[in-house]
Amino acid sequence: MGTNMKKLILSLAAAATLASAAPDPNFHIYIAFGQSNMAGAAGAAEPETKPYPRFKLLPSMDCPAKGRTMGVWTDATSQLANCDNPPSISVADYFGRTLVDSLPDVTVGIISVAVGGTALKLFDKDNWQAYLEDPDRQKENWIINWAKAYDSNLYKRIIDLAKIAQKDGVIKGIIVHQGESDWNNNHWAEDLKKIRDDMLTDLGLSSDTVPLLAGEMREDGCCRGFSTSQVQRITKVMDNAWPVSSSGLGSAGDSYHFNRDGYIEFGKRYAKVMLEHMNRAPVEPVPQQPFHGVAATIPGRIQAEDFDIPGVGSGNDSYKDNDSENHGDSGYRKDTGVDLYKKGDKVVVGYNQEGEWLEYTVKVAETGKYDVFASVASANNTSSFKLSMDGKDITESIAVPKNEGKDNYDDFNSVIAASGVNLTEGEHVLRFTVTGSWMDIDYITFAVSGDPITPPDSSVGIIRSYAMNAASKNYRVFDLMGKVLGSVRVDGSAFETSLKTAGYNKGIYLLQSADGIRRTVRLNR
Structure with missing residues (x-):
């Protein structure tokens, strides 16, 4: 365990001892993350190096020369994201100061984590390690070393600090400036949504009350098109997410960064947009809907690719995929991030990784006991899954038999997932969860316990009909x-x-x- 991690654990423990003090609703906390424009790339002047009333920082690393201890509130002076000296200012500096000026009864706190030159994947809880281990990344020593200041896992550092902050105040928003290193990532908005959603889930927050703001790239710089194709698109990809214009902001003399006046104005624009949306009326939630408009019937067969249509608002997702891209080749439901592949004349869910899940609205015809089967394929001996109904497991983790032959995902095995499961009449939500990576699934079948399970062309039998060879x-x-x-x-x-x-x-x-x-x-x- 690293020294920084030990200190952070001690900070968490110390914060726990203050549990008797309720969080202050007038202490507004914001998470700020991104690359160099969020870290700061223009020299700070005297105003930014002096404490500002009611503007606080929860340091994301120890900075002895600045008198900072990671996880302990202090005055928010430049540089917010790291220990650089002489310091630079970033978007977050005047974002916080402007909020303080606009909210006279409120204290504003910032959690700032940033690494210059990084892609968004470094902030993804499921992809940061693969990103750092990529051979191309190993050549970029500044990213590797900068990330080490946060024990390499930036997402965990943000979450750990945010949990400390929640003991003292209320997280009111997330601000992001990142994209120069993702200029050719056509799924950036979806990737950002995944990170935002993961944060909200891990912190017990709702998108209804926690806006996310993302700033545009320099309009005369390297990535003007990215602002249009991705940053402005966040309003269509996720709820309560808003772009911040960079129009007319001054340049630092390169293709990426703003000058000091540009950062000051940009920070004020972030604050203006946040003030417009922080007290907005909650989004009217819309529940997930059955893909074909009606719930799948039990007993019966449920096609894996026909998972529910996602709803609107927190808790109404119908699937979780570890990345936002549909890697499949079927052309089916391309508007989702679920990987759907064509296998002969059917579509299957493939590329399944541990932790991913799919949900289906189902209607049980009659209370009773049911046997559950799944048609699955794997070329590994570690693949597995489980099923749950309305949040309660109805199976244990079920191993998927390994197919004969290298990389054989074409032969689907009929696995018995459970026998004699008690189900009650009515509508429910079935969840399929991957507990061991790299498997494909075609369908799930529920049959009334005791019914024949291998008749030809049965609507309830998951086992395919085969002619039985009369020989031994x-x-x-x-x-x-x-x-x-x-x-x-x-x-x-x-x-x-x-x-x-x-x-x-x-x-x-x-x-x-x-x-x-x-x-x-x-x-x-």
Whole structure:
């Protein structure tokens, strides 16, 4: 554990001892992150190096020369994001000062984390490590070393500090200036939404009451088109997100940065936009909707690609994907970030990674016990998933059998996810969650317990119909968790007799032969 991390843990522990003091509703806290324009690139003058009444900073690193301790409130003087001396000013300096001037009864606090030259991925909780380990990044020593000042995990540093801040005040907004290093990223707005949503979730906040502001790039600089194609597009990609104009702001003499007057004016513009939206009426939430307009029926088959249409407002998402890009080749539902692939004449959900999930509005026809099956494929022996209903697990983590052959994601296995699950009549939300990466899923089927589960073309059977070879054949035997239990030789179609003779007890088993014949067998003894 690094020294900085130990200090931060101590700060968190110290903050916990103050739990008896309720957060001050008039202490407004803002998270500021980005690259060099948020870090600061124009020399500070005397006004910015002096304390400003009711303007505070929660340092994101120790700065002994400035008398700062990470995680302990202090006066907000330049430089806010790091320990540079002589200091520079950034967008955040006059954003905070202008808010203080506009809100006479309010104290304003800033949490500032910034790394010059970085792409947005460095702030993504799921992608920062891969970004730093990329061979191209290893050549950019300044990014690697700058990130180390935050123990390399910038997202975690922001969240840890924000949790300390929540003991004292209320997080009222997020401000961002980043994009010069993402000028060719056509999914930047979606990537920013993911980061914003992750922050809100981890901090227990709502987008209804926490605006996000993103500033445009220099209008006469390298990335003018990015301001139009991505920054201004955030209003269409996420709710309560607003662009801040950079029109007419002064240049530092390069293609990327603003001069001191530019930062002062830009900070004031951020504050003006925040003041316009910080007290806005909450967004009227719209719940997620079934993809085909009606809930999927149980008993029945649920196609994985037909997850719900996302709603509006916090808590109404219908899926979580670790990145915003649809990597699939099917052309189906390209307006989402879920990876949908074409497999023959069907569409499947692929490229599934741990932590991702999909939700489906379902309607259970009758209260009772149900068996649950899933059609899945994997070329790995570590892939797995689980199912939940209305937030409660209805299965354990289910292993997906590894296919024979290298990179074989084409052979779909019928896995028994659960047997005898109690479901109540009415409408519910089913969630499919990936617990082990790299698997594909075609569909999920619910069948009434005790009903036949392998009839041809059944609306409730998940097992495909295969012609049973009359000759003797060896089968591998799996349990409900997908674990290999052994093998059995079956004469013709005498599956139950063969299993009993081999010593298998009462239960449900999945049998699979080397040539692809699969059969689910229930032993009732």
